Amino acid sequence: xxINCDMAESYGHFTIGDDHNVIPLVDACNIxxxxxxxxxxxxxxxxxxAVSAKKLIGAHPxxxxxxxxxxxxxxxxxxxxxxxxxxxxxxxxITEALGGKLHHVKPHGALYNYxxxxxMTAVTIAQVIYDIDxxxxxxxxxxxxxxxxxxELGHQVHGEVFADxxxxxxxxxxxxxxxxxxxxxxxxxxxxxxxxxxGHALTVYGNLIPMHGHTVCLHGDHPEALRSxxxxxxxxx
Amino acid sequence: xxINCDMAESYGHFTIGDDHNVIPLVDACNIxxxxxxxxxxxxxxxxxxAVSAKKLIGAHPxxxxxxxxxxxxxxxxxxxxxxxxxxxxxxxxITEALGGKLHHVKPHGALYNYxxxxxMTAVTIAQVIYDIDxxxxxxxxxxxxxxxxxxELGHQVHGEVFADxxxxxxxxxxxxxxxxxxxxxxxxxxxxxxxxxxGHALTVYGNLIPMHGHTVCLHGDHPEALRSxxxxxxxxx
Amino acid sequence: xxINCDMAESYGHFTIGDDHNVIPLVDACNIxxxxxxxxxxxxxxxxxxAVSAKKLIGAHPxxxxxxxxxxxxxxxxxxxxxxxxxxxxxxxxITEALGGKLHHVKPHGALYNYxxxxxMTAVTIAQVIYDIDxxxxxxxxxxxxxxxxxxELGHQVHGEVFADxxxxxxxxxxxxxxxxxxxxxxxxxxxxxxxxxxGHALTVYGNLIPMHGHTVCLHGDHPEALRSxxxxxxxxx
Amino acid sequence: xxINCDMAESYGHFTIGDDHNVIPLVDACNIxxxxxxxxxxxxxxxxxxAVSAKKLIGAHPxxxxxxxxxxxxxxxxxxxxxxxxxxxxxxxxITEALGGKLHHVKPHGALYNYxxxxxMTAVTIAQVIYDIDxxxxxxxxxxxxxxxxxxELGHQVHGEVFADxxxxxxxxxxxxxxxxxxxxxxxxxxxxxxxxxxGHALTVYGNLIPMHGHTVCLHGDHPEALRSxxxxxxxxx
Numbered sequence: 001x002x003i004n005c006d007m008a009e010s011y012g013h014f015t016i017g018d019d020h021n022v023i024p025l026v027d028a029c030n031i032x033x034x035x036x037x038x039x040x041x042x043x044x045x046x047x048x049x050a051v052s053a054k055k056l057i058g059a060h061p062x063x064x065x066x067x068x069x070x071x072x073x074x075x076x077x078x079x080x081x082x083x084x085x086x087x088x089x090x091x092x093x094i095t096e097a098l099g100g101k102l103h104h105v106k107p108h109g110a111l112y113n114y115x116x117x118x119x120m121t122a123v124t125i126a127q128v129i130y131d132i133d134x135x136x137x138x139x140x141x142x143x144x145x146x147x148x149x150x151x152e153l154g155h156q157v158h159g160e161v162f163a164d165x166x167x168x169x170x171x172x173x174x175x176x177x178x179x180x181x182x183x184x185x186x187x188x189x190x191x192x193x194x195x196x197x198x199g200h201a202l203t204v205y206g207n208l209i210p211m212h213g214h215t216v217c218l219h220g221d222h223p224e225a226l227r228s229x230x231x232x233x234x235x236x237x
Numbered sequence: 238x239x240i241n242c243d244m245a246e247s248y249g250h251f252t253i254g255d256d257h258n259v260i261p262l263v264d265a266c267n268i269x270x271x272x273x274x275x276x277x278x279x280x281x282x283x284x285x286x287a288v289s290a291k292k293l294i295g296a297h298p299x300x301x302x303x304x305x306x307x308x309x310x311x312x313x314x315x316x317x318x319x320x321x322x323x324x325x326x327x328x329x330x331i332t333e334a335l336g337g338k339l340h341h342v343k344p345h346g347a348l349y350n351y352x353x354x355x356x357m358t359a360v361t362i363a364q365v366i367y368d369i370d371x372x373x374x375x376x377x378x379x380x381x382x383x384x385x386x387x388x389e390l391g392h393q394v395h396g397e398v399f400a401d402x403x404x405x406x407x408x409x410x411x412x413x414x415x416x417x418x419x420x421x422x423x424x425x426x427x428x429x430x431x432x433x434x435x436g437h438a439l440t441v442y443g444n445l446i447p448m449h450g451h452t453v454c455l456h457g458d459h460p461e462a463l464r465s466x467x468x469x470x471x472x473x474x
Numbered sequence: 475x476x477i478n479c480d481m482a483e484s485y486g487h488f489t490i491g492d493d494h495n496v497i498p499l500v501d502a503c504n505i506x507x508x509x510x511x512x513x514x515x516x517x518x519x520x521x522x523x524a525v526s527a528k529k530l531i532g533a534h535p536x537x538x539x540x541x542x543x544x545x546x547x548x549x550x551x552x553x554x555x556x557x558x559x560x561x562x563x564x565x566x567x568i569t570e571a572l573g574g575k576l577h578h579v580k581p582h583g584a585l586y587n588y589x590x591x592x593x594m595t596a597v598t599i600a601q602v603i604y605d606i607d608x609x610x611x612x613x614x615x616x617x618x619x620x621x622x623x624x625x626e627l628g629h630q631v632h633g634e635v636f637a638d639x640x641x642x643x644x645x646x647x648x649x650x651x652x653x654x655x656x657x658x659x660x661x662x663x664x665x666x667x668x669x670x671x672x673g674h675a676l677t678v679y680g681n682l683i684p685m686h687g688h689t690v691c692l693h694g695d696h697p698e699a700l701r702s703x704x705x706x707x708x709x710x711x
Numbered sequence: 712x713x714i715n716c717d718m719a720e721s722y723g724h725f726t727i728g729d730d731h732n733v734i735p736l737v738d739a740c741n742i743x744x745x746x747x748x749x750x751x752x753x754x755x756x757x758x759x760x761a762v763s764a765k766k767l768i769g770a771h772p773x774x775x776x777x778x779x780x781x782x783x784x785x786x787x788x789x790x791x792x793x794x795x796x797x798x799x800x801x802x803x804x805i806t807e808a809l810g811g812k813l814h815h816v817k818p819h820g821a822l823y824n825y826x827x828x829x830x831m832t833a834v835t836i837a838q839v840i841y842d843i844d845x846x847x848x849x850x851x852x853x854x855x856x857x858x859x860x861x862x863e864l865g866h867q868v869h870g871e872v873f874a875d876x877x878x879x880x881x882x883x884x885x886x887x888x889x890x891x892x893x894x895x896x897x898x899x900x901x902x903x904x905x906x907x908x909x910g911h912a913l914t915v916y917g918n919l920i921p922m923h924g925h926t927v928c929l930h931g932d933h934p935e936a937l938r939s940x941x942x943x944x945x946x947x948x
Contacts, residue, residue, distance in 0.1 A: 013780040014725030014748075026253035034323065038726075039778050049805070064541055072548040073539070079278050085334060086277035086327050093326025095367045111587070132334045179684070202741040216808050250543040251488030251511075274488075276541050301778055303540070304513050305790070306487040310776070311783040311821070347785070514797035515790050553752050560751035563804025564797050570842045571796060606808045 001197055002027035003219045003232065004139065006060055006108070008046035009037035009043060017221040019046050025229035029057035030106050030139075030216065031095075033087035036062035036070030041100065044094055051100035058104035058139065062113050070109040071081070077124050084128040087115035104158065106139035107131050107146070116144040126150040139215060141173075161213035163193040164228065166204045171211060182206040186227035189218070193232050238434055238450060239264035240469065241376065241397070242457045243297055244347070245283035246274035254458040256283050260465035264294035265452065266333075267343050268377075270324035273299035273307030281331055288337035295341035295376065298324035300348050306341065307346040314361050316363070321365040329369065341395065342366050343376035353381035363387040376452060378410075398450035400430040403441045410446060417441040423464040426455070430469050475503035475671055475687060477706065478613065478634070479694045480582070482520035483511035493520050496694040499703035502530035504613075507561035510536035510544030518568055522596075525574035532578035532613065535561035537585050544583040545585050551598050558602040566606065569574055578632065580613035581620070590618035600624040613689060614665050615647075635687035637667040638702065640699045645685060654678040660701035663692070667706050712908055712924060713738035714943065715850065715871070716931045717771055717819070719757035719801040720748035728932040730757050736940035739767035739926065741817050742806075744798035747773035747781030748805060755805055758823050764813040767816035769850065772798035781820040782875075789867065790836050795839040802822065816840050817850035818857070837861040851885075872924035874904040875939065877915045882922060897938040900929070904943050924935040 005026045009016040009028045016037060023029060027051040032038030050057050061084050062070035075083065092102040105123060107115050116120045122145035129136050130153045138150040142159035152158050164183045174181040181204060183189050192202050193216060201211030218228060242263040245255040253274060253433060264289040269275030281407045287294050298321050299307035312320065331340040344352050344362060359382035364372050367390045375387040375448045379396035387394050401420045412419040418441060420426050428451060429439050438448035455466060479500040483661045484492040490511060503524040506512030526529050535558050536544035549557065566576040581589050581599060587628060596619035603610050605628045612624040616633035624631050638657045642648045648655040655678060657663050666676050667690060675685035692702060716737040720727040725747060733742060742763040743749030762769050772795050773781035786794065802811040818826050826832045833856035840847050841864045842941060849861040853870035860869050875894045879885045887894040892915060894900050903913050904927060911924035929939060 011725055012778045014722055014727060016725060040323035044322055065539075065547065067548070067554070067723045068547070069537055073542070074546040075542070079542070082276075082278035082281040085281055086271065087333050089330025089334065090323050090327035092331045093369065094322050097322060097326065117272050123465075132330065138263040147845075248485075248488055251490060253800070254486060302776075302784070304486045304775055305786070309785040310779070312779070316779070339503055434475045508797065513793075515793035518793040518796055556750075556752035556755040559755055559805050559808060560745065560801050563808065564801035567800025567804045567843065568796050571800065606804065 001161075002056070002104070002215050003229070004028035004030055004058070004215050004217050004222070006030045006032070006217075006222055007231075008032040008043045008060075009221065010042045010102040011037050011039050011066065018059065018226060019220070020049065020216040021226055022040075022220040023049050023053050023055060025226070025233045026055065026218070028058060028104065029201075030058045031091050032108070033059055033061045033091050035064045035083070035087055036066065036108055043091065044098070047091070047095050047100065048098050051098050057095050057100050058106055059088040059091040059102060060106055060108050061111070062108035070111060072114060077104075077120060080121065080124050081128050084125055085132065088129065088132055089162070091207065101189040102133070102136060105140050106160070112140070115146040116141055119145050119149070122146040124148040126153050126155065130155065156227035158214035159212065161196050161201060161211055161216050163196060163216050163218050163232070164189050164193075167209065167211065169199045169203055169205065169209070171209055176206045178204055181201065183224075186224050186231055189228040190231040190235070194235070238398075239293070239452050240347060240466070241265035241267055241293075241295070241343070241400065241452050241454050242455055242466075243267045243269070243304060243454075245269040245280045245297075245455055246458065247279045248276050248303065255463060256457070257286065258292050258459060259457040259461055259466065260286050261316050261462070262463045262470045263292065263455070265295060265341065267295045267297035267345075268328050269345070270296055270298045270328050272301045272302065272320070281335070284328070284332050284337065285335050288332070288335050293340040294332050294337050295343055295374075296325040296328040297343055297345050297349070298315065299345035309351060315355060317361050318365050321362055322369065324371055325366065325459050329360055339370070341376050342373040343397070345348050350375070353356040353378055354385040356382050356386070357465060359383040359386040363390050363392065365393065381393055395451035396449065397451050398433050398438060398448055400433060400455050400469070401426050402437045403429075404444065404448065406446070408438070408446055415441055421459075422424065422460065423468055426465040427468040427472070431472070444446065476530070478502035478504055478530075478532070478580070478689050478691050479692055479701070479703075480504045480691075482506040482517045482534075483695065484510050484516045485513050485540065492700060493523065493694070495700055496703065497523050497527050497529060499669050499700070499707045500529065500531060500692070502578065502689065504532045504534035504582075505565050505583070507533055507535045507565050509538045509557070510540065510559055510578050510582055517565065521565070521569050521574065522572050525572050526619070528700040530577040531569050531574050531610075532580055533562040533565040534580055534582045535574060535585070536582035544585060544631065546584040546588060551594060554595065554598050555602050558599055559606065562603065564605055576607070576610060578611040578613050580634070586614070588621040590615055592652070593619050593623070596620040596623040600629065603664075616687065626666070632688035633672050633686065635685055635690050636677060637670060637690050637692050638658070638663050640666075641675045641683065641685065643677055643679065645675070645683055648678045652678055658696075659699065660698050660705055663702040664705040664709070668709070676688070712872075713926050714926050714933070714940070715739035715741055715767075715769070715817070715926050716743045716940075717743070717928075719754045719771075720741040720932065721753045722748050722750050722777065729937060730762055730931070731760065732861060732937055733931040733940065734760050734764050734766060736937070736944045737766065737929070739769060739815065741769045741771035741819075742771055742802050742820070744772045744802050745865065746775045746794070747777065747819055755809070755876055756801065758786055758806050758811065759809050762806070762809050767814040768806050768811050769805050769848075770799040770802040771817055771819050772822070773819035773831070783821040783825060788831060789869050791835050792831065792839050795836055795844065799843055813844070813847060815848040815850050816870070826857040827852055827867070830860070833857040833860040835877040841866065852923065869925035870923060871924055872907050872912060872927050874927050874929050875900050877903075877921065878912045878922065880916065880920070881913055882912070882920055884885060885915045889915055893933065896908075897935050897942055899947070900938065901942040905946070914938070920924060
C-alpha cells in the first residue's frame, strides 16, 4: 500500500505544504496543475524533485478556482473535459520534459468528491484520461462513480484510503464537519495507517471496519504531516 | 512561404477572431496557451479543427496577463522558463491527445517583441523549447536574438514576415504607432503578400526593400482578415 | 418603465457589447464589477460615460468566474457576502469619484437566477446591499427570494421584466434552452416591449399573460440590440 | 512615528502573515486590495478587525499580478489610473461599510518602488488618490517622485522608514539582494527602530546616517515579525 501526497500547491509567494521535505517520505506525488494552486515554477520544481527521487508522479487537476482552492462549480461536460485535458496535459508534458513519466491522475478537492457520486463528472474525467493515455492509473475511492467509469474503459484503478481521516459506519469518508473526522495527532495517524495496512479503517465511533485500498493518502499541508510521514516511513511501507 | 495565423485567443464568452473560418485559409495555426487568451475549451476545439484540417500546429505562449493580452512583465529567468514549459506543454499534450503533433513555437505579443531584442529572454525561450523537443521549429524574425539563440541550440528557425504590417528603412517592423504601419485594406495586404513572396517588403515610406522569410503572418482578429486570406489563398501560396 | 442594460463587460482586449452607443438609448446602466467581466479601465470609462449622460448607475456583481462569465459556484455565506461587498464597493467608489451616485444593484447571470430561488443567497445579497447603503434600489424579478429579502430590510425593490425573452405559462422566464425563449428580431422585441409597458408579457406559446415591472432589461451584447433600443427609444419610454 | 504594516495579503487557502495578532501591535494597517493578494473575505475580515481596534486604515494597491505578488508590469497611464481607482475604491467602500474611514494610500511592492523613481507612475498615482479624496494621506519615501507629485496636488505626505531594512550610504533602501539589507533578528530590528525614532538609520556598512520619517514600516509576513513588534510596542511608540 503505497503512500500518496498532494503537492505543488504553492502559488507564487503563497506557500502551502513542504514539498521538499515531504517528497523523500512518500511514494507518489500528486502534482497540482495550476487551477486550484501551483504556479508554473512550483509545478516544475516539484516535478523535478520527484523525478530525481524516482517517485511516482500523478496529475491532480481541479475545478478552475484559485481563490477557493477548487470549489464546486457548474461546468458543462465540454468545459470539464477540456479543462481536464489542459491541466493533465500540462503536467504530463512537464514531467516528460524533465525525464519522467506520468503515472496516475487523481482529481482534487471538490472535484474528487463530486466524481465519487456524480456519473456525468465521473464519465467525463474517465474519458479524458483515457483519451490522453489509456495506461494512466486512476486514483479514487473504490466503488466510486469514477472507479466504475474508469474500469469500464479498461483503466487500472487504485483504491485510495486516508490515514488522517476517519470513516462513517458504511465505509464512506466522514465529512470534515463531523467530530473526530480528522485525525491530527501523528501517533494516531500512524496507528490508523497500521490498521489500513491490515485491511481495516477507523470510524468516527471508534470501531474498526473492513477497508481495502492500493494507496494511502496523507495530506502534507499540515505542520504535523512530516512527523506522521516519518513514523510511517520508519515502520516500512 | 506558408501562412501562419494566431488563434484560439477567445476566452469563455469573450470572443476574438474567427478560427472556424480562418483555419481552412491558412497553413499554420499558432495556438494561444491560456495565459493571454485561450480558455481550455477554445484551445481544445481549435486544435481539433486544425488537426482535422491537417494544418501545422504551433504553441503561442505569452506573458501571464489576461487583462492586458500579454503585456510586458518583469519575470525572473526561472519564472519565464517554467511559464513557457507549462504553456507549451499544455498545448503539446492536447495536440497529441487529439492525434496531432506539435510543429512549432512562436511567442506572443510583448514576449515576441522582447525576445527579438533581449538576450536573456531569447536564450531562456530557446532553452525551454529545446528541453521540450529539439525538433520543434522556432518562428521569429530572422536576425532576432531568439533566432540566434535557437540556432545555437540546433533548432530550425523559420523567419517570419508580416503581410499586414509595413517595415522601417532598416528592415524592422514599424511600430503600430507609426503612420502607415498597419495595412488595413485587403487588396493592399494582398499586394504586400505578393511582394513578400518575391523577396521584398514595403516600408512606411512606400518603397520596397529586400526581405526574406519562410512564413508570413496574417492577423485573424480583424473583420477584414478573412477577405485578405481569401485573396491570398486564391492566388496560391 | 425605465430601460436597464448590462454593460462594462469587456475585459482588456476582449470586447463585449457596444457601451458607447448603447448608453444614450437606455435609462439605467448595470456596471460589471470585474468578476465575470469588466477590467478596471472599462469599468471606469463606462461609468464616466454614464455619469456624463446622467444615466442611473448600478452595480452588477457576479460569482467570481471570468472564464465562464459568472457560472454557479458553491460559495460559503461569508465568501458570498464579502465578494458582493468588494464588487459593489469598487463600483460605488468609482462612481462617486467620477461625480455620480450609485442608484441600484442587480446581480449578474447565474447569481441573478440563483438569488431568485435560493433563500440563503437572497438573504446574503440583501444584507450586504443594506450594509453598504440602505437607500440602494434592488433590481430583481418581483416575487423572487431576493425581492422578499430586500423588502424585509426596507429596501426599495424594482421588478424587472425582459423585452428580449419570453415567459412560461406561470410567469417565469423561460429557460434559454426552450424554443422561442429568446426574441432575436428587433421588431419582435419592440412589440414585446409595448406589451410589457401595457402590463403583459408574451409566453413561449404565443399568448399574453399579466406581467408588471418597474424596469425592462434589454441585453446589449447582441448585434441587433442597438436596433431594438432605437425602436424603443423612438417610441418613448 | 507610528507603525504601519502591510496586511490582508492572504488569498483563499493561501495564508500570508498573521493579521489577527499583528493588528493590536501596530498603528496603521495597509490593506491589500485583491490584485497582489487579498481575497474579498480576507480584506473584509481584516478591515473589520482594524476598525474594531480603532487603527488607521490604508489601501495598499498593486500591479495586477497575483502569481508574482505584484511584479513590475508595463501598464499604460490610463490602465494604471483605472486600476488604482478600482483597488483603492474597493477598500474605501468596504472600510466605510464597516464603520471606518480610509486614512491613507501606500503602493505595494514593485509599484511602490517604481513610484519612487518614475514620474509618470508617481503623477498618475497621485492624481487618482486626489480624484478619490484630496484628504487621503500618501505614504511613500520622502523625496520620492510620488512624494513630490502628491505634495504638488496638496496631499499630506507621510515619509516612511523601514525598521527591518538597512539603507545605502546615500539614504536609499538597500536592495534586498545586498548583504545585510534585511534585518532578521527581532532585537536588531528593535535597535534599528530606536535609531529611526531618533532620526537615524543604519546603513549596510554599519554606520548611522540622518533619516527622518513620519511612519515606520515593519513587514508582518515573517515568523519573527510578532516578536519585533512586541519589543517595539513595549518600548512605546
